[in-house]
Amino acid sequence: MARLFLLSTLALTTTSLAAFQPVLAKENDHHHDAGKINHKNDKKLSGKQNSEKAQDKTQNINASDPDADALAIASSNQPSLVVTASRTPEKADQVSSQVTVLDKAAIDHSQGMAISDILVRTPGVTVARNGGYGTATSVFIRGAESGQTMMVIDGVRMTDASSTNNGYDFGTLMTGDTSRIEVLRGSQSILWGSQAIGGVVNIVTAMPTKPLGGSVDLEMGSHSTINARAAIGGKTDRITWRLAGNNFYTKGISTISPRYGGHEQDGYHNRSATGRVNIKLIDEVSVDLRGYYSKAMTDLDSSYGTPDTSDYENKEQWMGYAGLNVALFDNRLRNRFGYSYTQTKRNDISPSFEPYNTDTFLGNGHTRRFEYQGSLALVKNWDLVFGYENERSGMKSSSPAYGGSDTRGRIDINSVYGQIKGKIIKGFSVDGGVRYDHHSKFGGNVLFSGGGVWAFNNDNTVFRAHYGEGFNAPSLYQIYSEYGNQNLKPEKSHGWDAGFQQRFFDKHLTIGADYFQRTSTNLIAYLSCPYSGELPAICYVPNTNTPRYGYYDNINRSTAHGVEVNASLDIKRVSLNGNYTWTSVKDRSDGVDYGYQLPRRPKNTANGSADYHWKFGLVTGIAVRWASKSWDTVHSEYSMNPHMNRGYTLYDLRLEMPVSKHLTVFGRVENLTDKYYETAYRYGTLGRTFYGGIRARL
Template structure:
C-alpha cells in the first residue's frame, strides 16, 4: 500500500485513537448503541451483527451537511471516489474500492437503478439529488449473492421518507452562487391503516464551463432538474399489506462536445442533453405463522430516456437512447428460531435498450435480454455475541449462461458490544451490458465479469461509546473484465472483449469522538492500491481516476440556543487520468463551512460556503470543477 500522507494521517486521528473496524456506525450519532440496517441482509439487522463493511448516512447527517447532490456526500465516504465531467449535471461516476463505476449497484427503496442503454449498463449519478432521501446505506465489497449483477464494487442504497403520524410536511428553499436555486417540499400522513407521501423538487444552476476554464473554456454549461415522487402503503389486515411507489425526474444538462481536431478533448459548444427517468414499484407483503415467515412479492419497472442535441446542426438531435428494466421478485424471511434465520428469493428480470446516433448510425441497435435468479442466505447465532452468515446465488442469463456467487461472514462481540470483530468473504459478478453484447462493437460470447473479495475488521468503543473507531483491510481480484479493444480492422476498428484483470487492496479507517454536548469530531481515511493486472504495457499501473489516498474530517458544533455549525475537510490524493499513467491529476483539499439557526419550531435559516479557499483541481483531465460557492436558504416543517 501507499505511504500515508501527513494530511491524511491528521484527518484520521480520531479513528487512530483506538482499534476499530470498517463496518462504520453512524459517525453523527456516536452514542447510539446499535442501529438497524436493511441493505446488508435484505431485512432488518443490528449493525453489530452484519459482517460486511458499510457506512450509514442518516437523515440528520444529510440535514447537517445541507446535502443537495447525493454524489457530493458519497465522495466523502470511506473507499468511495467520485469523478464528474464538469459541474453539477455532468456525467458522474461513483467507484467503490477501485471498481468501475458501472460495477456499483444503486438502489432506491430496494429497486435497482441502472440504464440498460448506457455503454456499461450502469447508473449515472448526475441526476440524483437528495430530494426525499432520508437515509443512505453504502456497502463496500462484492454483494452479488443478495443483490445480483453490478455489485462488484459494492452497493449504494437510498431509502426515502416513510409516512408516519398525522398530516405533516417539510420544505426547503435555497439559492446562491452561479445563479443556483433549489427548492423541494413533501407532505404525508400515516396511521394504523398505512400511509401516503407526495414530494416534489426543482434545481437549476447556470453552472460553469465543463471545458476547463484554465484551458480556455468560457461558455457556461447550465443544468436543470425537476422531480416528483409519491408512495402509498395500505395495511389490508394485520398480516397483509400493499405498497406502491413511483418517482419521475426530468433534467436538461448543457455540455461541451469534443474537438474535431487533436487532441480531441472537450471544447466549448452549445450542445445539451435531456434525460427522463421513471422508477416505479408495486408490491404486497404477507406475514404468516405468527410472523415467523414474512413474504414479499413485488414488481418494479424503470425507464431512462436520453436525447442529445446540437443546435448548430440540422436536424439538431445527435443521439437517442432508451433503456427499460422490469423485475418480478419474491423474497421470504423465515425466522426459524432465535438461533436461525433464512432469507431466500427468486426473481426474473428483463432489460431492453434502443440506441441510435445521427447521422452516423440512424437505425441504431435495439435488443432485450432476460435473467432468472434464485438466492438464499442463512444466518446463525450459535453462541452469545457470535453471528455467522452464508449465502449463495445462481443467475441464468439467456445470452451468457449461468453465474453462481457465494458469501460467508462472521461477527463477534466478546464484551457486550464495545468491541466487534468482523470477517467477510464475498463474490460479485456483472453481466455484459446490452451495448457490449448487441451494439456494432458487441460480442454475444462475452462472459460475465467476476470478482472475489475478503476483508477483516475490528471496531472498538470507549467512554460510554462517545469515542469510536474502526479499521479494516480489504482485498479484491476481478477477472474477465470487459474492455474495448482498438484495432485497425474496419468498419468498427475494435470491439468489446473479456481481457482485463484488476486487483484492489487497502485499508479504511474511521472514527468519531463526542467531545462534549457541544462538539463532535469525525474522520475517515482510505489508503488503496487499485492496479491493472492485464497483460500488456499497462500491467502493474494504477487504474485511471482512482486516488491512492483519500480522507475526510468533520467538526460539528451545536450550541444551547439552537445554533449549529460545522466545518468539513476533504483530501483526495493524486491519481492518473489514463491507463498508461502518463497524465497525472494533482492531489487537492476542499474545505466547506456551514451554519444553521432555528427561528422557531417551524423555520430554520441556514447557509454554507463550499470550497472555501477556491481550490483549483481536476477529477477528469480538461474538465472544469466548481470553485468557491456561497449558498443560503430556509427550511420549514409543519
C-alpha cells in the same frame, strides 16, 4: 405471461391462507383451552413468567420484513438499523460486511444538494464527475468499476440498460426527500445480483410518523442556483403515504474547463418527484406502491474541437414498483411479491445541425423485474432469506444526425438465491449464502458468500469478516454499440474483508479499521484506438469499414486491496469525524498496462470535519476533503501516456441555526480556497461557491 400468472396465483394463495389464519388461530386456542381443563392439575408457571415467555417466544420466532425498504425503517431515525446487507432490517452490529449509515440529521447537516456530494465523504468511496451538476457522475466503491455499484431507491434496483456499463448515473440524483443513506461495501451479489461487486448504495425516502405532516426546503447560491423541495404525507391505522417534489436549477459552470477552452456557462435543470403508499388490508397483508420520476436538461460541451457549443441533453428517468406483502404462521414466514419497472430515456441535441436532424444521440433503456422474496424464522435466532427473480432488460440507441442504423439488444436473467443467518452464541453471528443466475447470453453461474460478526463488551467491541463472489455480465452497450465487442466475457470476482470497531467513554469516542482484498478477472475497460497510422481490426465498427475512437475489451486480471480507517469523537460541544482510505487497484494482465492503478481511482483519500455547538443553538463547522493523484484512462498499447489527474485538498465552511422548533436556517461556503482540480481530464469543477437556505419541518 406464464410467469405473471404463476406470480398472481402464488400471491392469491398466500393471501387466502392469511385470511383464514384468524379462524385457524381461534380453533387452536379452543383446543388449547380444552387441554388446559383436562390437565388442570399440571404445574403452572406464574402469570408473569407466562407473559415473559410468550413475549420472548414472539420476539425470537418472528421473521423480518423481506424488504430493503421496510416501512418501519423508512419511518425510523435509528442509525443503528440497516437493511441492505440481508435485505431485512437488522442492527449494524450484526452485519458481517462493512456499512456506513447516514440518517436524516446527518444528511441535513452535510447540506449536500446531490447524493454524490454526500457519498464522496464516506469511507471507501470516490466520485468522478464530467463537469458541474447534472453531468455524468461515476461512483466507485473500493476501487471497483462504477458499473459494479448497485444503486437502490426505496428497495428498487435502479439500472440503466442503455448506459455504457449498465450502471446508474448519479449525476441527476438530487438529495430531495432522502431520509437514510446506507453504503454497504464489498461484494453483495448473493442477495443483490451480479452488479453488486463493489457494494450497494441504498437510498430510503422519508415516510410519515403522524396523521399529517410535511417539510419544505429552499436554498439559493452561486451561479444562480436554486434548490427547492417540498413534501407532504400522513399516517392512519391502515394507510401510510408521502409525496415529495424537488426542483433544482443552476446556470452552472463550463463543462469543459476554461484551461481547455471552455468559457460559457452550461446550465442544468432537474425536476424530480417521489411517492410512496402502504395500505394494510388486514394485519397480515399489505400493499406497497412506490415511484420515482426525474426529468433533467443539461447543457453540454464538445469533447473534441471547440468546446463551447449549444448542445444539450434531455434525460428522463422513472421507476415504478408494486408489491404484495403476506405474513403467514404467526409472522414466522413473511412473503413479498413484487414487480418493478425502470426506464431511462436520453436525447442529445445539437441545434447547429439545423435545418437537418439535430438528434446526435437517442437512447432508451428499460428493465422490468418480477421477484419473490421470503423471510423464514427457522428456530430461535436463526433466519433464512430466499427468493426468485426474473429480469428482462432491453436497450435501443441511435444517432439520427449522423445516419446509420439503430443499435438494439435484450437479455434475460433468471435467479434463485438463499442466505441463512444465525447466532452461535450471544453476540456472535454468522451468515452464508448461495445464488444461481442464468443469463440468456452467458449461461449459468453459481456464487457463494459467508461471514461472521462478534460483538461483545456491551457491543462496544465489534469484529467482523466477510467473503463474497461476484459475476457481472457485459452491458448491452458494451456488446452491441458502435464501441461494442461481442466477444466480451463476463467479469468475475472474489474477495474478503475484515475489520473492527471499538467504542470508548460511553460511546463518545469510536474508532474502526478494515482491510479488504478483491481479485477480478475479465474486467471490462474502454481502450483507445491510435490517432494515426494503420488501425488494427478491433478499431473499426463491427462489420463495417468505419473507424472508431475506441472499444471495450477484457482486462485479464486486476487486484484490489486497501485499508479504511475511521474515527469520531463527541466532547461536550465539539464533534470531530474523520476517515482515511488507501486503495490499490491495479491491472495484473500481461502487457504494457501491468501494475498500473486503474483510472479515476485515487490511491489515497481522506475526509474530516469539526463542528462546534454553541449554547444558543448555532452550529458552525469546517470540512476538509483530500484525494491523491489518479490516472484518467487505462494504459494500453495505443495509450501509453494517459493523463494524470493531480491530487487536491478542498475546504468547506458551514453553519446552521434553529430559529424555532420547526424552522432552521443554514449556509455554507464550498471550496473555500477556490482550488482548481479535476476528477476527469479536461472537465471543469466548481470553484468557491456560496449557498444559504431554510428548512421547515411541519
